Amino acid sequence: MRQPEPEPQSFNRVLSSMCTEPHPDARAAAERFLATNPGDPATYEAVADLEAQAVEGLATLAAHPTPSDAAGYVTSGGTEANVQAVRSARNRHEGSDAEKGERDINVVAPESAHFSFHKAAELLGVELRTVPLDDDYRADPEAVAAAVDDATALVVGVAGSTEYGRVDPIPELGSIADEVGAGFHVDAAWGGFVLPFTDHAWSFADAPVDTLTIDPHKFGQAPVPAGGLLAREDAALDALAVDTPYLETRSQATLTGTRSGAGVAGAVAAIDALWPDGYREAAERAAENAEWLAGELADRGYDAVEPELPLVAADVPESEFRALRDAGWKVSRTGTGELRVVCMPHVTRAALRAFIDDLDRIRR
Structure with a gap:
């Protein structure tokens, strides 16, 4: 017997989610590009062009010094972006110290860091050192400074924590990372579309940020899935590249292979409609x-x-x-x-x- 068509849940009483209803333009664009694959950009050229626009738009929000040349891509969400940030930092750190041989690599993050960093540590075989927060639920710079050493590949700051919506002292954390030669990553998955309209220091313009997570499918009002990973320099994405010999594009820096063009197109449409x-x-x-x-x-x-x-x-x-x-x-x-x-x-x-x-x- 044919079942009734299921209906999506109403957002009327949803108060806990960091996702929201997509903008109508984003919904329409996502439907148009459902069958395209940004993971094969030489074949799906139109959605590849859109992804470049999405990265430029996100880089503009995050005050990248040259948004039109920013490195990055549209991820499945903040988890993938954070995993990739850890992977990039690990690969770059190991490469710079190859002559020292095998050694343990660590990532230093506040206790407020998203659970995706625990996934990243397990998947990538790095040590995750979580440090205490101050009395206002922000990362404590002194605790971070005490936790880093010459095996620290990445320091993480949170710009919009998932439990309390707090913004870590990003410039101070960036300076600590710089002092020990570690990468610096800012997780602004949720906060990135709100912070440009505040006086918080959180962006590429405020600190030596190497990589940054910012998700259009949260406050950006794009359809799910549409996350974002940005990098200050191409080298951060180059550290992620693997050979793709059977595709026309011969290497790929993304974590997933086939990706939906819906998220890419939806992100561009939302940003075009709503920024600033x-x-x-x-x-x-x-x-x-x-x-x-x-x-x-x-x-x-x-x-x-x-x-x-x-x-x-x-x-x-x-x-x-x-x-x-x-x-x-x-x-x-x-x-x-x-x-x-x-x-x-x-x-x-x-x-x-x-x-x-x-x-x-x-x-x-």
């Missing part, structure tokens, strides 16, 4: 919503973390959290159990008011 004014308006609206929600929670006696980027964490009891989930709200928790709400473009003030109304009903 549309993104600025969305970022300002999200920041106002986060401040409002944090204030409403604090007024009710909850210990709420003051938002830095549009993400709210608050110490809501487990029984109330479960009741909110039972009421249909898609909320999540931090590692220490706090309620976590991400104010993405689809999250409206009306939805947040309804959320607070349900919380008040649950508390009675």
